Structure formats: structure tokens, C-alpha cells
Amino acid sequence: MHITITGNLGSGKSTICKILEDKYGFEIYSTGKVQRELARQMNMTTLEMNQLMCSDHKYDNMIDDTTARISRENPDKNIIFDSRLAWHFVEKSFKVFLSVDLNIAAERVLKDNRGKEEQYSSVEEAKEKLFQRAQTENLRYKDIYNLDYFNFSNYNLVVESTYASPELIASVIMKEAKDYYGLVADNHGDMVKVSRILLSPKSLYKEEVNKEEANTLKSKIVEYEKIKGLPDVRIAAQKDGDNYQVLSGMNEVKAAKEADVPFLLTALDIH
Known part of the structure; x- marks a missing residue:
């Protein structure tokens, strides 16, 4: 290679x-x-x-x-x-x-x-x-x-x-x-x-996931915690400077962040 x-x-x-x-x-x-x-x-x-x-x-x-x-x-x-x-x-x-x-x-x-x-x-x-x-x-x-x-x-x-x-x-x-x-x-x-x-959920969503949202996403978080590698999801985001705006898949991003998933497969628009 x-x-x-x-x-x-x-x-x-x-x-x-x-x-x-x-x-x-x-x-x-x-x-x-x-x-x-x-x-x-x-x-x-x-x-x-x-x-x-x-x-x-x-x-x-x-x-x-x-x-x-x-x-x-x-x-x-x-x-x-x-x-x-x-x-x-x-x-x-x-x-x-x-x-x-x-x-x-x-x-x-x-x-x-x-x-x-x-x-x-x-x-x-x-x-x-x-x-x-x-x-x-x-x-x-x-x-x-x-x-x-x-x-x-x-x-x-x-x-x-x-x-x-x-x-x-x-x-x-x-x-x-x-x-x-x-x-x-x-x-x-x-x-x-x-x-x-492959982008980090921590960059895609820089705020803290609040307790209420975490409870709502609990099953998805547990699912992601068991996954070795990339979750089988694809989210979309838009980049402007050093920040990202998630266009679709925000719940997946938050769950991945809480589960400490390192990367998400991202369809990215750059402006």
C-alpha cells in the first residue's frame, strides 16, 4: 500500500x-x-x-x-x-x-x-x-x-x-x-x-448534553457504548470556520458524544 x-x-x-x-x-x-x-x-x-x-x-x-x-x-x-x-x-x-x-x-x-x-x-x-x-x-x-x-x-x-x-x-x-x-x-x-x-462528536456538538436529553437518548447511548468502531449512522453537517452546524442526526451526535464514540461518518458541506 x-x-x-x-x-x-x-x-x-x-x-x-x-x-x-x-x-x-x-x-x-x-x-x-x-x-x-x-x-x-x-x-x-x-x-x-x-x-x-x-x-x-x-x-x-x-x-x-x-x-x-x-x-x-x-x-x-x-x-x-x-x-x-x-x-x-x-x-x-x-x-x-x-x-x-x-x-x-x-x-x-x-x-x-x-x-x-x-x-x-x-x-x-x-x-x-x-x-x-x-x-x-x-x-x-x-x-x-x-x-x-x-x-x-x-x-x-x-x-x-x-x-x-x-x-x-x-x-x-x-x-x-x-x-x-x-x-x-x-x-x-x-x-x-x-x-x-470522520469527525468527532465533541466538535460537532461542543455544548454539554443535559440530563433530560441524556435520559431520552439512554438506549442509543448504551447501544453506542457497545460498538467497537464507527456506529452505523451517517450524519450531515456544515462547516463554517472552526465550527460545525449539524444539519441532520443531532440526536445521534449527542448520543455518540455521551458514549465517548471517537468519530462519526459525516456528510460535510463546506462554506
Whole structure:
């Protein structure tokens, strides 16, 4: 399997990729690793490579080409591509996007030691700069590649990492990837378009479920508590900024939240 993982800044991509490597035997190719390989081919240091990339976009294209080549030349390897745009350039992959609430992302990057290039004095500063960086990168991708990075329809699986552990998310990605590649095998090797969005009930409904509502939903809550994995329900929501408006299935969302269900399969309209 080839799995490409991208997502919001602070969504835990590197941590989850490392779990997939350690637990499931995948080999990781990050953008940095591809960049170092390209630098070696050009007999340059990575610093020299970085300096060239700032002045000429053709080196971005060379890295993208190298990513695609690695995928083509290793069809029998299990590879994780940890990269902003590998989902677009790897010819055949299971495409994963990790989403996260901006407030949680800011808290995470503030705690991380990411070097002097990514230092913040407060959560608010981290939040502002993460937002600005995401917007800048998205504009850059549209300008260079004509891609809408945050359009969830680009991906086979969108998983929210705001409240779930990296270990759980890694196991979900593996299950979904195996199911997907099973469909590919049934389709005689042709990639198929399957988009699934898994969001946390805690993000879909941020208020507390009151006692009266919990009593009304008691049987559904007990049912959800017994389920290992996703409940067999699909709810609809609309996203506006960092908030969600549930369009259908509010009782299911509340019951799932009370039962501590990590994800719900969500049909999502983005505005």
C-alpha cells in the first residue's frame, strides 16, 4: 500500500506516520527525505537546496517529480508519504487528510520543539501564525499547481485528530486503507473514488448534553457504548470556520458524544 498523509498544521501527521512505521512496517518518505535525496543526486547540501527553492519554483517541481518516481519504482513496498502535496503527485495512493481544531493545533505546536523557525510566545500568536501560514500555502498551491488543498473531496479519508489519540487514528487509517485497497483489487487494480469524513462528536456538538436529553437518548447511548468502531449512522453537517452546524442526526451526535464514540461518518458541506 501507498498512503499519502497531509493535513492541517499541528494535526499530528509526523506522529501518526511514525506509528504506522513502527507498528505496521511502513517506510516513511517525508518531503524532507525526498529533498535530501534530490540534493544528493545534485551533489548539494540541503541548505544549498533550500536556498535554490526559495528563488526558483522548478525545484519544487523536481521534488514533486522525485516523489512520483519513488512511488512508481516501489509498487511492492508499503510506503507512507508524509508531504503536503504527495496526494496529488503520487500516481496511486490512499489519500488521507488530518484535520484539527485551530485552538488545539496552536497548543500542540507551542509545546513542540520545532526549532527557531517555529517559535511562538503564546497560543494566540501560534494560532494567528498557523492560520496565516495555511492561507499562504493554499494560495501558493493554487498559484503553482492550481490545487485547492483544503477541498476534502481531494481525499479518500478525512480524519479529525482534535480529540482522538494518534494510536487510534493510525489504526483507523490502516483499516480504511485495507478496505480501500480491497475495492481496488475488486476493480482490477484501478483506483476508485471513495471519500469518507470522520469527525468527532465533541466538535460537532461542543455544548454539554443535559440530563433530560441524556435520559431520552439512554438506549442509543448504551447501544453506542457497545460498538467497537464507527456506529452505523451517517450524519450531515456544515462547516463554517472552526465550527460545525449539524444539519441532520443531532440526536445521534449527542448520543455518540455521551458514549465517548471517537468519530462519526459525516456528510460535510463546506462554506
